[in-house]
Amino acid sequence: MTLLRYTIRRILQAIPVLIGISFITFVLVNALPGDPVAIMLEGQEVDQETIEAVERRYGLDRPFHERFVTYMLGLIQGDLGYSFHRDMPVSTLMWIRLGPTLLLVISAFVFALVTAVPLGVLAAKRRNEPTDHVSRIIALIGVSTPSFWIGIMLILIFAVWLGWLPSGRLVYPWRDPAHYGFDGRLELYYQTIRHLLLPMVALGTLQMATIMRIERSSMVESLQEEYVQLARAYGVPERTILRKHAFRSAQLPIITIVGLNLSTALGGAVLIETVFEINGMGRLLIQSIQQLDYQVVMGVTIVLATIFVIGVIITDISYAYVDPRVSYGDRD
Amino acid sequence: MATTEGQLGDGEEPQVGWRHTLAQVRNDPTARFGLYIIAIATSVAIFSAVDANLSRLTLGAYHDYTIGEWLPVLENPETLPPPGEMQTYQPPVFAEGGSWDNPLGTDQSGRDYLSRIIYGARISMAVGFFATFLGLTGGVAIGAVAGYYGGWIDDVLMRFVEIIYSIPALVLVIVFTVFVSGGNPDVIYAILGVGIATVPVFSRIIRSRVLSVREMDYVEAARAAGVTDRNIIRRHIIPNSFAPVLVYATLQIGFAILIVAGLSFLGYGAQPPTPDWGQMLNHAHGQMHVNPWMSIWPGVAILLTIMGFNLFGDGLQDALDPRIDN
Numbered sequence: 001m002t003l004l005r006y007t008i009r010r011i012l013q014a015i016p017v018l019i020g021i022s023f024i025t026f027v028l029v030n031a032l033p034g035d036p037v038a039i040m041l042e043g044q045e046v047d048q049e050t051i052e053a054v055e056r057r058y059g060l061d062r063p064f065h066e067r068f069v070t071y072m073l074g075l076i077q078g079d080l081g082y083s084f085h086r087d088m089p090v091s092t093l094m095w096i097r098l099g100p101t102l103l104l105v106i107s108a109f110v111f112a113l114v115t116a117v118p119l120g121v122l123a124a125k126r127r128n129e130p131t132d133h134v135s136r137i138i139a140l141i142g143v144s145t146p147s148f149w150i151g152i153m154l155i156l157i158f159a160v161w162l163g164w165l166p167s168g169r170l171v172y173p174w175r176d177p178a179h180y181g182f183d184g185r186l187e188l189y190y191q192t193i194r195h196l197l198l199p200m201v202a203l204g205t206l207q208m209a210t211i212m213r214i215e216r217s218s219m220v221e222s223l224q225e226e227y228v229q230l231a232r233a234y235g236v237p238e239r240t241i242l243r244k245h246a247f248r249s250a251q252l253p254i255i256t257i258v259g260l261n262l263s264t265a266l267g268g269a270v271l272i273e274t275v276f277e278i279n280g281m282g283r284l285l286i287q288s289i290q291q292l293d294y295q296v297v298m299g300v301t302i303v304l305a306t307i308f309v310i311g312v313i314i315t316d317i318s319y320a321y322v323d324p325r326v327s328y329g330d331r332d
Numbered sequence: 333m334a335t336t337e338g339q340l341g342d343g344e345e346p347q348v349g350w351r352h353t354l355a356q357v358r359n360d361p362t363a364r365f366g367l368y369i370i371a372i373a374t375s376v377a378i379f380s381a382v383d384a385n386l387s388r389l390t391l392g393a394y395h396d397y398t399i400g401e402w403l404p405v406l407e408n409p410e411t412l413p414p415p416g417e418m419q420t421y422q423p424p425v426f427a428e429g430g431s432w433d434n435p436l437g438t439d440q441s442g443r444d445y446l447s448r449i450i451y452g453a454r455i456s457m458a459v460g461f462f463a464t465f466l467g468l469t470g471g472v473a474i475g476a477v478a479g480y481y482g483g484w485i486d487d488v489l490m491r492f493v494e495i496i497y498s499i500p501a502l503v504l505v506i507v508f509t510v511f512v513s514g515g516n517p518d519v520i521y522a523i524l525g526v527g528i529a530t531v532p533v534f535s536r537i538i539r540s541r542v543l544s545v546r547e548m549d550y551v552e553a554a555r556a557a558g559v560t561d562r563n564i565i566r567r568h569i570i571p572n573s574f575a576p577v578l579v580y581a582t583l584q585i586g587f588a589i590l591i592v593a594g595l596s597f598l599g600y601g602a603q604p605p606t607p608d609w610g611q612m613l614n615h616a617h618g619q620m621h622v623n624p625w626m627s628i629w630p631g632v633a634i635l636l637t638i639m640g641f642n643l644f645g646d647g648l649q650d651a652l653d654p655r656i657d658n
Contacts, residue, residue, distance in 0.1 A: 020495035028507050144586065144639040146593050146610075149631035152617055156624050267502030271594050275617065285503065286598060289510050301507055305499045 006320055010313050021305045022075060025298050026068055030060075057084070058295075071298075080302070081295035085288070090299040093284070098303070100170055101280035104272065105265050107200045109258060112207035117254070120215025125242060127220060135212060142209025148271040151202035155275070158198060168277040171195045199276045203268050207261055214257050215250070222250040252323055259315025266304050356651035363647020369640025376450055377457040421623050436629050440615060445626070448607040449633050455601075455608045456637060459523055459592045460585040466527025467588075468581050471534020476565050476573070478535065479542030490539070497532035502594055504529050509600045517600040519608075525595075526588045537580055541573035548572070575652050582645035586638040593634050609634050 055061045059070065074081065080090035123135040159167035170192070171180060177188040222228065223246050231241050270282030277283070281300050288296035357363045422438040423430045424445075430437060436445040478489040496504070508525035509517040545551065546569060554564050595601040596610025597617075604611065609630040616626035 016491060017495055017498055020491070021498055024495060024499070025507070029511050140639060140642060141635070144642050145635045146590055146597075146631065148594060148597050149613060149627075149634065152613065152620065152627045153631065156620060156627065160621060160624060263497075263500045267500035267591075267594075270502055270506070271597065274598060285506065289506070292515075294511075297507060301499060301503055304503055308500060309498050 003317070003321060007317050010316055014309050014313060017309060018306060019072070021309075022072060022302055023068070025301045025305075026071060029294050029298050030064065030067065075302070080299040083288075083293050083296045085291045085293040086296075090295050093296060094281070094299055094303050097279060097281045097284045099172065099174065099280075100278050101266075101269050101273070101282060102307075103170065103172070103196070104199055104203060104278060104280060105262070105269055107196055108204035108265060109207060111200050111204035112211050113254075113258075115204075116208045116211035117215055117251075120212045121219055121242065121247065123212070123216045124219030124223060132216075135216070139209040139212045139216075142205045142212070145205065146271075147202050147206055147268045148275050150205055151199065151272055151275040154198045154202055165198055166195050167198075168275075169195060170199075170276075170278050199272050199278060202275070203265060203272045206268065207258075207265060210261060211254060211257060214253050218250040218253045219246060222246040225249070252319065255315050255319045255322065259312045262311040263308050266308060354651075357644075357647050360647040360650065362643050363651070366640045366643025366645070366647060369636060370644055373453050373457055373637045373640060377453040421619070421626075423623070424625050427625065437623075437625060439612070439626070440619075445629060448612065449609070449629050451607040452609040452612065452630065452633060453637070455519060455596075455606065456589045456592065456634070459519060459526065459601075460589040460637075460641070463523045463526035463588040463592070464530065464581055464585045466523065467530030467584065468534050468577065470527065470531040471536075472538050472570060472574075472577060474531065475535035475538030476542055476570050479539040479573075480546055480561070480565050480569055486539075489535070493532045493535050496528065501526075501529040502591055505591055505595055506598065506600055509595065517603070519602045519606070522592050522595055522601050526591050529591070530584055530588065533580065533584070534577060537576055538570075538573050541576060542569050545569055545572045579645055579649045579652060582641055582648055586641035586645070589634065589638050589641075 052061070059067055062070075071081070078091055080094065082088075083090050083093055086093060119135050119138070123132040126132050155167045158165045171188065171194075173189055173192045175188070177184055180188065180191065182188045182191060223242075225246070228241055228245050231245050232238075236245075266282075269280060270285055272278070273280045273282040274286055281304060285297060285300040288294070288300065357367075419438055420440055420442045422434055422442075424437040425432055425435045427437075434444045434446065436449065439445055439448065474489050474493060478486040505522065505525035508528065509521040512524070513521045548568075551564060551568050554568055559567075592601050593610035593613075596608045597614050599611070599614055601610055602608035612630040613627060616623070616630065619626050
């Protein structure tokens with residue numbers, strides 16, 4: 001099977017999953033004991049007429065399956081419903097909020113990879129030496145610390161006490177510099193980085209720790225491979241072995257873990273965006289829950305899950321592309 | 333690293349199975365350290381009601397700590413100042429204005445911060461254990477059935493699991509707790525939500541084990557002897573696929589505590605006045621500029637607890653995996 005056919009098959013496989021995600025989200029928000037209208041009107045004195053008016057407005061007077069079919073038909077056309085609280089289509093809202101979240105998540109992964117890969121390689125090379133122990137302790141603390149607490153501590157140290165970096169909000173590199181009152185593109189990018197630094201580290205630490213662990217064990221394994229031993233026996237310098245022979249094959253598990261960890265990163269973005277007051281998808285989710293804007297809640301959930309599904313497909317395909325041994329699932 | 337084999341005397345049989353594993357974990361200093369942390373956190377969670385009253389870590393408010401119903405909270409009202417006179421936002425002992433009466437200071441209602449952190453262990457540990465137990469039970473049931481029967485049953489179940497897995501865990505738990513509780517989120521919904529969110533990992537792990545176990549001769553023999561599928565799954569498949577699940581469960585408890593800390597931080601976990609680390613950080617976040625020390629301690633408590641489970645889980649994994657010689 002060619003790579004193209006594998007790609008197409010992988011995308012087709014995702015369709016039932018995406019329908020399932022939409023269904024579960026729809027059920028959670030609509031059908032369970034938490035009646036959206038009751039939540040919306042909680043604490044308010046309302047008569048039956050108002051309740052019915054609200055139900056009509058949201059189309060809640062129609063039966064469940066009918067509503068779901070209508071919602072799904074809309075989804076296919078990119079219509080995620082309407083935010084009554086913000087008075088705009090949910091899909092428009094998504095486009096506005098998607099940028100900051102992707103900027104945050106991608107930079108967190110860049111931070112994680114840039115720090116974790118060299119540290120992991122070093123730890124594997126100096127296995128059971130002090131360097132290895134230090135990196136393992138860093139990894140252990142990294143997987144055990146809540147990202148939002150790291151965020152709070154970073155704000156406390158670098159913004160409140162030292163005053164070096166801003167404590168929140170982002171500067172978007174795609175905006176016009178004049179919007180922020182900056183002189184030019186260069187200052188805009190500089191400010192973007194300054195604002196991004198703390199949330200990036202807060203969100204990226206967990207990713208760094210998990211990637212570092214995988215990188216270490218994967219490198220340890222790869223350094224014990226027969227062809228590496230053979231190269232060593234031929235007198236190939238250790239540096240060359242590390243760079244040319246062991247490193248490349250050891251990166252395959254990293255590709256997979258980045259794809260799978262996208263899920264924790266997107267979940268973590270909800271917390272980090274709250275701590276740093278970044279107006280992305282995660283903060284939108286929390287705000288919409290507080291505003292009881294349940295169409296937006298559904299929209300955010302479905303879009304975040306879709307990003308994860310797409311991320312996994314991309315990593316699967318790049319894995320197949322990089323590793324010639326992958327059989328594209330021909331066997332089954 | 334010391335292995336049990338080196339300690340075997342003459343005539344002793346080499347140890348295998350659970351006893352061997354436990355011995356190895358005992359010999360692993362990091363795993364032991366993890367176990368100590370877990371033991372401390374667990375006993376603090378269970379016995380904190382007594383502790384807080386025996387020591388000077390007095391409870392700050394009378395109406396508080398209702399979650400301790402299954403353990404009597406031995407309040408001693410005479411020794412407490414009336415609620416109106418309690419000092420709020422007192423700094424910790426090492427800072428100016430601090431005192432040993434409240435080593436970590438007091439919170440917004442004048443309640444002792446250390447006591448509340450100790451009490452907070454209860455919610456975190458309960459959520460960690462119960463949510464993981466739920467996820468494990470559900471995951472093992474689904475994974476074992478899917479792996480044993482294969483075919484369309486496998487397809488349907490695993491596709492369902494994939495769907496759950498695709499929604500980022502924290503997002504799923506938030507939406508679940510808010511909407512299923514009808515807008516009144518509480519710990520019980522958090523436990524249910526995290527339990528559901530952890531079903532996919534458990535079912536995947538057990539399924540992959542079951543795929544190899546079901547081909548074993550003893551399963552074949554049981555089937556030939558006319559044992560029902562239900563009993564084969566219960567008596568043979570699950571017990572023989574369980575080891576990796578147990579390792580994962582240990583690590584998963586840490587993950588559950590992490591998720592619920594985040595959930596409480598956002599305000600959808602345990603509700604005040606129940607003391608909870610995430611919820612304490614929620615309040616502390618707003619006090620960052622005025623009372624910065626408040627955001628430090630609950631985070632340290634979360635970090636140490638989760639670290640305990642991670643250390644122990646890693647040790648268990650090393651002990652169970654014969655390929656690792658570290």
